[in-house]
Amino acid sequence: MIDEGWKEPVLGFEYESEIVSVTKEFQSEKLDACGLKSEILKGFVDASFFIGIGIDTGEKSGISSEGNVNMLTSLIQHRPVRLGEPLTAKGIITGVSEVPRGQAIKTDVWFEDEMGNRAISAARMSLRPKAEKSTKRGAGLRPTPVITEPDKLNRFETYILTPECVKAYSSEGNSIHYEMDAANSAGFRAPIIGGGMGVHYLIQTLWKRSRVEAFDLSIYFRRPIFWDDTFVVAADKWNAIALLREGSPETKVLTEARINHLSPA
Numbered sequence: 001m002i003d004e005g006w007k008e009p010v011l012g013f014e015y016e017s018e019i020v021s022v023t024k025e026f027q028s029e030k031l032d033a034c035g036l037k038s039e040i041l042k043g044f045v046d047a048s049f050f051i052g053i054g055i056d057t058g059e060k061s062g063i064s065s066e067g068n069v070n071m072l073t074s075l076i077q078h079r080p081v082r083l084g085e086p087l088t089a090k091g092i093i094t095g096v097s098e099v100p101r102g103q104a105i106k107t108d109v110w111f112e113d114e115m116g117n118r119a120i121s122a123a124r125m126s127l128r129p130k131a132e133k134s135t136k137r138g139a140g141l142r143p144t145p146v147i148t149e150p151d152k153l154n155r156f157e158t159y160i161l162t163p164e165c166v167k168a169y170s171s172e173g174n175s176i177h178y179e180m181d182a183a184n185s186a187g188f189r190a191p192i193i194g195g196g197m198g199v200h201y202l203i204q205t206l207w208k209r210s211r212v213e214a215f216d217l218s219i220y221f222r223r224p225i226f227w228d229d230t231f232v233v234a235a236d237k238w239n240a241i242a243l244l245r246e247g248s249p250e251t252k253v254l255t256e257a258r259i260n261h262l263s264p265a
Helices: 024-034 049-060 163-169 180-185 195-209
Strands: 018-020 069-077 087-099 102-112 118-129 154-160 212-221 230-236 240-245 252-264
Touching (some): 024 049, 049 102, 049 118, 195 212
Antiparallel strands (some): 018 087, 069 212, 240 252
């Protein structure tokens, strides 16, 4: 049962298209909340923002994101997007299936430029938990791990999250990202960061290596990242990149991305 006013996600449901853009001020504010630097992007948009913008577009079309958990995203930057550049957001629900904890929802979301060409594609699959299944575990078939030996990866920066920085980034929309009661009700010990927030750390590491012209990432959200977590960014010869929680007895992969394609400028 969904709240009054929201639509039930069904196969073939099309989002209402809208014009969107990422301003310099918005990008600086949100990346600063993450402890990241916007200057490294040299006037271009961190494509991670389009994950959240795509979710917002779905909400404006009547598809609620409340309580939903990102499981995987295919994030493709076909070409760099300039700060303030208008793009047309479009989307369609491509799959709805029952899983032990609720529903797995697949959505194809993309952003077209003024010529009608895709600049960014952000297809995703999310878990929509259902109250009557809250005690069950599992969200369907688990994709094969991208990284099997995390201790052998090359380490980069370590980041320490705080509730204050996570709330500054995630102040609206899905309350499991900033309200303790909502997170506890969804089965988490504390609020968890949104998938798009975690991807910023991956993209920043790629941009520190070289300005990124285009990329194709298959991103898997393996474990929740809590608003008080500490994690490190690590990479495997630029074939894969991940956020890791290091500790005893083993290092845990939190978010990982297969780098299908990467074109430096």
